[in-house]
């Protein structure tokens with residue numbers, strides 16, 4: 001009964017047929033039909049007094065346009081009230097609880113009006129909020145008024161939110177994480193997953209969560225807030241002169257830091273600024289005078305790529321996790337941040353590189369921008385940090401690394417050292433240079449980095465990073481598939 005077809009008469013008098021399937025809803029006009037997966041459906045409501053059915057979902061209006069909110073409303077012609085109500089309940093169940101998703105999530109939203117090209121507020125008001133509201137979510141919104149505002153909000157955040165939505169770039173997420181670290185109950189507040197809406201200029205986190213095809217699609221990011229599942233992620237402590245900062249994405253020195261920080265004046269270019277900066281930096285070919293030491297766990301590139309693919313396969317096969325929010329790791333927690341374990345007094349198992357370098361880049365999450373997959377074998381929760389040390393080889397070598405940088409080809413270049421480590425240290429050999437942490441400018445002074453396994457979480461449609469990386473250097477790259485975000489049964 002609940003699976004039967006309904007006919008709606010729209011206000012335009014046109015007729016629409018609604019045909020449920022196991023995994024989707026077919027919305028058919030007289031001349032055409034579209035299939036909307038349960039994942040895309042935000043709400044279905046039946047008003048029995050007016051016999052009106054109202055459906056909301058997101059879909060692309062045309063092949064090349066981004067996803068947008070669609071609302072369909074019409075009079076039900078051919079079924080009893082009881083049947084329509086059951087039909088609506090079944091569709092809502094399949095779209096939420098049946099997929100392990102809680103309906104009507106409660107969100108804290110932080111909007112940076114100045115992120116990226118400054119359209120955060122308009123994008124939130126016109127695209128994001130209508131989707132959250134259509135899905136029946138509860139939202140408390142704050143527009144930041146100054147740098148550091150998101151830190152203050154996160155530091156005193158109530159811990160009953162299902163997720164925190166950031167409308168900006170990676171810089172706002174960095175602030176939020178550090179606000180969490182300074183919260184009176186850090187372990188508890190860190191269990192609130194973060195869902196980024198990509199209105200910054202780099203949006204590396206969004207790319208890692210949603211993939212290259214959807215990483216900048218605002219409606220898909222909003223849908224991820226409504227329906228994504230919490231994905232536990234490791235974060236890092238960056239300690240400098242006794243001061244500890246949480247970093248969730250990257251630390252860069254040398255060429256890559258010049259890219260993060262030195263291209264601020266090219267902000268108007270959007271994320272293309274990184275490619276322009278990379279070309280400029282390679283032309284300069286300036287050495288990065290530092291000493292790098294790390295506590296390695298793996299340095300074999302083939303093994304690391306194999307582990308990535310084995311892990312992905314396992315994550316893809318795993319059943320849906322329980323509905324959010326994630327249970328607290330330890331209700332009786334001492335509620336302090338995990339301690340650092342690999343500081344100066346830890347002298348066991350370190351390797352030191354003394355060769356001249358072009359850059360050191362370390363972090364988590366494959367993409368750092370649309371043009372660069374810097375850490376292709378990165379895993380969200382292996383408890384390790386991926387470190388790339390690029391020797392100061394010939395300019396020709398460095399330039400050869402630009403094409404296919406977005407596909408992670410840099411990884412396979414023989415001169416590139418790629419290390420998975422528990423911790424690393426950098427000692428500058430000069431006082432001139434740039435250190436960038438999650439894209440923010442830090443003093444160019446000695447620093448130590450170590451990982452905290454699964455301390456934070458992001459909402460994710462997949463439960464793993466959505467980046468495609470080819471498994472071996474020899475194998476031909478698979479044809480770029482249009483990965484179906486709304487694949488059946490997802």
Ligand SMILES: Nc1ncnc2c1ncn2[C@@H]1O[C@H](COP(=O)(O)OP(=O)(O)OP(=O)(O)O)[C@@H](O)[C@H]1O
Nearest residue numbers: 115116144145146168169170171172200201202203
């Ligand atoms: N109201 C505000 N006025 C001025 N600065 C702000 C305000 N709100 C946030 N900021 C600062 O804006 C900076 C940039 O934000 P964010 O990094 O999120 O965007 P972005 O730089 O455009 O993107 P990306 O980091 O992806 O390149 C952050 O360091 C944050 O402290």
